[in-house]
Amino acid sequence: MPTSFRARPEPPPSPRACVPFVSVANMMNLVHHIGTEAFLRELVQYLEADFRRWPEFEKTPRVAAHSRVGVIELMPASDGRLYAFKYVNGHPKNVKEGLQTVTAFGVLADVSSGYPLLLSEMTLLTALRTAATSAMVAHRLAPEGTEVMAMIGNGAQGEFQALAFRALLGINRLRLYDIDPGATAKTLRNLEPLGFDLHPCASAEEAVVGAGIITTCTADKQYATILTDNMVGAGVHINAIGGDCPGKTELHPDILRRSRVFVEYTPQTRIEGEIQQMAPDFPVTEFWQVLADPAEGRRDTREITLFDGVGFAIEDFSALRLVHDRLEGTSFFEPLDMIADPDDPRDLFGMLQRAAHPSAPAPGATG
Amino acid sequence: MPTSFRARPEPPPSPRACVPFVSVANMMNLVHHIGTEAFLRELVQYLEADFRRWPEFEKTPRVAAHSRVGVIELMPASDGRLYAFKYVNGHPKNVKEGLQTVTAFGVLADVSSGYPLLLSEMTLLTALRTAATSAMVAHRLAPEGTEVMAMIGNGAQGEFQALAFRALLGINRLRLYDIDPGATAKTLRNLEPLGFDLHPCASAEEAVVGAGIITTCTADKQYATILTDNMVGAGVHINAIGGDCPGKTELHPDILRRSRVFVEYTPQTRIEGEIQQMAPDFPVTEFWQVLADPAEGRRDTREITLFDGVGFAIEDFSALRLVHDRLEGTSFFEPLDMIADPDDPRDLFGMLQRAAHPSAPAPGATG
Numbered sequence: 187m188p189t190s191f192r193a194r195p196e197p198p199p200s201p202r203a204c205v206p207f208v209s210v211a212n213m214m215n216l217v218h219h220i221g222t223e224a225f226l227r228e229l230v231q232y233l234e235a236d237f238r239r240w241p242e243f244e245k246t247p248r249v250a251a252h253s254r255v256g257v258i259e260l261m262p263a264s265d266g267r268l269y270a271f272k273y274v275n276g277h278p279k280n281v282k283e284g285l286q287t288v289t290a291f292g293v294l295a296d297v298s299s300g301y302p303l304l305l306s307e308m309t310l311l312t313a314l315r316t317a318a319t320s321a322m323v324a325h326r327l328a329p330e331g332t333e334v335m336a337m338i339g340n341g342a343q344g345e346f347q348a349l350a351f352r353a354l355l356g357i358n359r360l361r362l363y364d365i366d367p368g369a370t371a372k373t374l375r376n377l378e379p380l381g382f383d384l385h386p387c388a389s390a391e392e393a394v395v396g397a398g399i400i401t402t403c404t405a406d407k408q409y410a411t412i413l414t415d416n417m418v419g420a421g422v423h424i425n426a427i428g429g430d431c432p433g434k435t436e437l438h439p440d441i442l443r444r445s446r447v448f449v450e451y452t453p454q455t456r457i458e459g460e461i462q463q464m465a466p467d468f469p470v471t472e473f474w475q476v477l478a479d480p481a482e483g484r485r486d487t488r489e490i491t492l493f494d495g496v497g498f499a500i501e502d503f504s505a506l507r508l509v510h511d512r513l514e515g516t517s518f519f520e521p522l523d524m525i526a527d528p529d530d531p532r533d534l535f536g537m538l539q540r541a542a543h544p545s546a547p548a549p550g551a552t553g
Numbered sequence: 554m555p556t557s558f559r560a561r562p563e564p565p566p567s568p569r570a571c572v573p574f575v576s577v578a579n580m581m582n583l584v585h586h587i588g589t590e591a592f593l594r595e596l597v598q599y600l601e602a603d604f605r606r607w608p609e610f611e612k613t614p615r616v617a618a619h620s621r622v623g624v625i626e627l628m629p630a631s632d633g634r635l636y637a638f639k640y641v642n643g644h645p646k647n648v649k650e651g652l653q654t655v656t657a658f659g660v661l662a663d664v665s666s667g668y669p670l671l672l673s674e675m676t677l678l679t680a681l682r683t684a685a686t687s688a689m690v691a692h693r694l695a696p697e698g699t700e701v702m703a704m705i706g707n708g709a710q711g712e713f714q715a716l717a718f719r720a721l722l723g724i725n726r727l728r729l730y731d732i733d734p735g736a737t738a739k740t741l742r743n744l745e746p747l748g749f750d751l752h753p754c755a756s757a758e759e760a761v762v763g764a765g766i767i768t769t770c771t772a773d774k775q776y777a778t779i780l781t782d783n784m785v786g787a788g789v790h791i792n793a794i795g796g797d798c799p800g801k802t803e804l805h806p807d808i809l810r811r812s813r814v815f816v817e818y819t820p821q822t823r824i825e826g827e828i829q830q831m832a833p834d835f836p837v838t839e840f841w842q843v844l845a846d847p848a849e850g851r852r853d854t855r856e857i858t859l860f861d862g863v864g865f866a867i868e869d870f871s872a873l874r875l876v877h878d879r880l881e882g883t884s885f886f887e888p889l890d891m892i893a894d895p896d897d898p899r900d901l902f903g904m905l906q907r908a909a910h911p912s913a914p915a916p917g918a919t920g
Binding site: 202211262269276284289291313343346522526530533534541 | 569574576577578582584585589611613616618620622623624627629631633638640642643644647650651652653654656658662664665666667668669674676677708709710711712713736739742743890891892893894895898899900901902904905906908909
């Protein structure tokens with residue numbers, strides 16, 4: 187057995203062995219390079235392009251490993267040319283330990299070779315794509331001329347939602363409420379320098395007054411009732427994104443009964459969304475149908491439209507696709523030596539042996 | 554919107570934000586540091602420890618995205634404390650393009666927080682764990698005193714199998730055959746310096762003469778017949794690892810009928826293994842049962858035992874667990890800034906904003 191040891195094999199890994207990696211720092215660099223609102227607008231373009239060709243995608247509900255304290259999920263999607271998956275956890279108790287409730291990373295790959303094209307942090311990217319998805323949906327469903335949005339739940343996702351709604355719908359007036367005043371204070375502190383017109387409120391009831399859009403985004407894993415039926419007036423659009431796993435909902439069922447409910451991917455939303463409270467045949471419209479045919483959207487000014495958003499793999503696919511396209515010509519990535527690339531693809535073992543004896547000639551050199 | 558731009562945010566990412574990454578180069582370093590055969594023996598110990606507690610694992614057949622030219626799979630497994638998944642592709646046509654048929658990487662994560670503990674290349678690690686699994690199984694099932702192994706198919710997996718069988722069963726005499734003489738020549742070149750007693754053969758029939766163990770490991774995606782019934786004598790152990798996806802088998806069904814067939818995880822092997830050729834109730838024994846009760850193993854010296862190996866997620870779990878344990882105190886990894894770690898976990902947006910204005914004080918500093 188070889189006993190010699192070197193810190194690095196020679197020669198260095200070939201470009202084929204390397205996968206571009208976007209760290210958290212580089213994701214922030216990329217977003218600021220483009221501008222956060224511009225990035226969100228571009229992301230909506232990618233999302234709409236992929237939602238429009240919805241039937242082309244291989245879709246599967248996420249693959250979840252549940253434990254007592256949280257969940258770890260894999261979310262794959264493919265259009266037959268590109269393949270993407272995201273690893274994402276959800277651990278509400280993490281916040282008390284100074285950790286993120288949700289962290290994520292993901293990979294974009296080439297279907298024709300199976301080789302990864304991109305590895306990326308996706309904690310930030312998930313926050314951006316969740317906000318972009320909400321804004322994409324509201325842009326098609328919210329009452330025209332909406333100027334005020336209520337935001338109930340002012341956690342990590344809040345500011346991203348605010349920026350996406352301003353970027354796409356021009357909404358600048360926000361009414362904020364959280365059971366934790368510290369969360370609202372944090373949101374005010376972050377959004378004030380960006381020129382928003384902000385109204386902290388003492389209750390959810392106060393927050394919804396005069397709002398054409400109501401965003402609910404709370405994080406407790408329980409059947410909660412953030413909105414009750416009497417709080418929701420005719421004609422509003424509800425952007426309900428906090429209920430996103432079994433046992434976690436935010437809305438009273440009576441609101442669902444009065445609303446037209448829009449979802450991403452019905453089989454997944456029946457398990458994870460607000461509609462887990464309803465019968466399995468409760469009528470819903472998949473949002474891609476609204477893009478395909480605007481008649482599937484809002485029907486009149488008094489209708490309550492409700493986006494029961496849980497997050498779907500195609501959104502991550504779109505987000506990774508955008509990042510991959512926008513990396514070209516930048517330095518916002520590091521090449522990662524992730525793929526074994528022996529000179530002769532059948533000679534994986536020879537590559538391993540030569541790493542121990544880097545001075546030995548490759549077999550091609552000796553015949 | 555912030556317009557200033559810096560290459561790196563301040564301060565640098567915290568340790569909590571960083572995931573240890575084992576590159577291909579560092580995996581080779583780690584393996585040589587331990588010694589390849591010693592690594593394989595340790596890996597068998599980890600595999601046996603995990604196979605012994607088989608019922609504790611959350612098991613799911615792999616999640617596959619098939620295309621015309623190959624497959625991309627996600628293979629998750631969890632024991633309730635640790636979670637692992639592997640990304641792996643299988644593209645037989647890749648070899649012609651100078652690419653690997655199989656490439657892989659994987660992640661080990663902490664179930665209690667959902668945070669990744671390790672990101673690792675797994676092309677090499679999969680080759681090692683596949684060989685270690687074969688040797689673990691043969692160690693319990695092959696006829697006692699076996700000194701000769703036939704190896705039909707001398708591709709990328711071949712040498713790893715040879716080393717694992719020597720490390721665990723002391724087998725040093727190999728009879729090699731491949732339809733491509735170049736593949737056999739490559740294997741001879743790699744194994745000769747390691748002291749093996751090697752016999753290249755002109756046919757599969759010649760290779761199996763006098764062999765107590767027959768390893769079949771070919772890569773074409775088709776129903777092939779590498780072994781026919783008349784080639785297999787009483788008492789041998791067949792290590793059949795090349796047939797590992799729907800439409801890809803190596804053995805004539807008559808051999809299966811004469812053998813006691815051992816599998817990893819029955820629901821997956823019925824789809825992917827040699828037994829896809831048989832009725833859905835064709836009797837098999839899951840290998841973990843042999844560890845739990847040796848009476849489930851070989852019954853007499855004339856019995857043909859057959860390991861219908863397809864590779865299961867728990868084997869990757871074991872391999873990542875070993876690498877994670879053995880990294881401690883070494884420098885065979887790089888910290889990867891993969892997890893967003895804001896000072897206040899609810900303040901993901903504040904972290905993003907401060908990256909654009911690194912001179913601005915954190916909110917804690919200003920109150």
